[in-house]
Amino acid sequence: MANTVVDSDPHAGDPNRRDFIHIAAATAAVGAVGSAVWPLVNQMNPSADVLALASIEFDLTKVQPGQQIVVPWQGKPVFVRYRTPAEIAKAVAEDNAPMKDPAKDASRHKDGKPQWLIVVGVCTHLGCVPNFGTGEYGGWLCPCHGSQYDTSGRIRKGPAPLNLEIPKWDFISDTKVKIG
């Protein structure tokens, strides 16, 4: 019986194992696996209900001059501080003093409203919540390892490497701010 089927060497007459079609199929496979993996990774990013709480509104009339109010935001404390003119003046005067993380006071508040200082109340050293009004610089003193911040929230003494973080915030009216 005439035997026209080749079966001895599967690769006989096959000069190019890297045929285009195999590369195309393999590329499509990589694309498929990538698109399948992405949702499995992205699902761990903050969900819609967490993002819904990502910004809060705060009524500034609650804060007395010279005082601060602690506002919980995204699981962290935020200090909303109503600075007295003396405190503002002291911060500006020390703009050029040597510090670890130099910053001008003007860059840490909104234009025209220097009395409002909003910072995240988490020490940039290891995360403790600094105490209001204590320390040599009149700003905050962190009880854990002694970091001291001035009335602009800048690190002046102690192990913390950076100034207190300014979160994204804005006025939505003269007396209301949106944080986040």
Add this chain to the structure above:
Amino acid sequence: MSGHSTYEPKTGFTRWLDSRLPIVRLAWDSFVDFPTPKNLNYWWTFGGILAMCLGIQIATGVVLAMHYVAVGTGDVAFNSVEHIMRDVNGGWMIRFVHANGASMFFLAVYIHMLRGLYYGSYKAPREILWILGCVIYLLMMATGFLGYVLPWGQMSYAGAVVITNLIGALPIVGKAITTWLWGGAAVGAPTLNRFFSLHYLLPFMIAGVVVLHIWALHVPGNNNPTGVNVKSKADTIPFHPYYTVKDGFAMVAFLILFAVFVFFLPDALGHVDNYEPANPLKTPAHIVPEWYFLPFYAILRAIPDKLTGVLMMFGSIGLLFVLPWLDTSKVRSMRYRPSAKLYFCIFVLVAIGLGFCGANEPDQKLIPGVSGFQLLDYNLNSFVWLSRLLTTYYFAYFLVITPLLGLTETPLAVPDSISTPVLSGAAALPKGATAQAEKKG
């Protein structure tokens, strides 16, 4: 299988690794150079498809478990599933993949098992392979049952109540065991919490048994559509690239069907009642399990006595375990057993029929408009009597037909080897063969 490994580590690192833990060699011998019969048809792709399904279920399941909450104040479990559907990024997709993935997993396993039945893959020397498969099937059923309870919808709760109450049918120890299972006087929060824990555990047990299943397969090597053993190297080809690519193609084709359900018909295989939070005081009008349990549900309800019904239901699965010893046929593949093929086809239709019986109420009229007559406890024109007829065939197929057929049938002529019918066409068949064997199964 037997034979010396052809793996040759080429780099310094691979030689170093091979002398300490020959894992690359194991992968090479099992999945690259593994000699596989060259005549496997598409029914053989479902093993790979099943492995893919298990991987998909575990990946999506672990991710869902990052957001699912089982127990708390209020409808916590139900609401956490809706939180996944509404708030979690891509959560709706992961949930629908997992829920429909369970159905696809069972579709594939039934096809895989039917392939085993038709081609005699359970026969010696693959009895342990078959039994391990039955163990995987049982674990899958347990996992599927536990998983369906987790959303804590009306049908989840009803399913938990019905199945745990079945255990209560056992004499003497029944009540103690059900109280122990429930963690209370009825299905409740403790039950749900432990079901969640077990649902997370069982798939990894399945994965372990799958490893044994593949090991047990690789000892004798794959069966093939002719049922004839591999005789020489001419009968086999390396698993890679021939079957890696063929399996890959079959997997993608399967994924297309999977995608149609997930993206276009995600609730088609579910039940509307499960979108209502569980209410212990309000039982759904028609309690039905998921489609893959329906045949067993029909068998359970066909028997009037509760304990016997439970035993028959578990017995219908238990029979599978001893199938290798029930089958007396000397011929492995039904390709050459025309009578067996016929009874097998009827068996498949009976199984599907039992599924439809399970979906309907027992006392519902089978043929509408026909009044029928009362036979014992139910009208003859009811789904119960159809279930009883079909259940009889189901058990008879394994206990009567299969043993007898092997002794009484006249099989067709079986080819000498795998290569013979392909290489030499009609001349390969011995004289006197009554019919030409089909080329492809």
Add this chain to the structure above:
Amino acid sequence: MLRKTKVLAAFGLALTFTGLAFAAPALAETTQAELKDVHWSFDNPVFGKFDQEQLQRGYKVYHDVCANCHSMNLMTFGDMAGKGGPFYNEKYPNPNDNPYVKALAAEYKVADVDHDTGDAIERPATTADHFKAPFANEYAARAANGGALPPDMSLLAKAREGGPAYIYSLVTSYQANPPAGLTVAPGKYYNPMFPGDLSSAWKGDPKAVPKGGLIGMPPPLRDGAVTYDDGFKATTDQEAKDVAAFLAWAAEPHADDRRQAGFSVVIYLLIFAGLLYASYKRIWRNIAH
């Protein structure tokens, strides 16, 4: 040949049984009239899409009529400003910023705790808050509705056979005069679309028991029950269509996303399958099999 005939005959028989099983034999007890034939923009499982203006009208009906008795506890105001929702605005991709839903939310007062004094207070709702339920708990809801509990509407369109078609059919099928011979208990209303068993309340021909049941909800909609802002006429029929569409969206807000993603996925998989098939054929071309 005979074998094949036997197999085919068995198959045909099974198919007949299958067909009969699906022929929906008359149920012994619960009955329901056939749902109305009604269509929406989102009907097609592949190409369907919610109509945003219809969702807005539907929300109005829910807000003005249904929300007086029905809660929707799983929905937040911000959800309505998400992609695919009734008040989604491209200018405000972050629902927290969408002024319309912020204003909608602010109309409601929700319970909260004063952070300074610890007292229980009420504050205006924000986009993060869930819809406020009309009743404090199930018992209050039942007490106000003659013992019946108005179901939560978050998933109602998915928790009923027929979904939005059922909801539409139900609210448009109340009859001014129920069939003579039917005893309607006070506080209940006959509705042929509400699944029920009326054989015990029926005094007429036992073979002609009316389909449907007695529902505790009075007809909720009427012409002009709401005023639409977009010029659509607020007939009962239109209100019913719109609120059913809104409830369908509320049951699965990401449905449009799902259908669109599915289209891309299936196209990609078809191409992928084609490539793999060609690759398979190429690899196997020299093997006798």
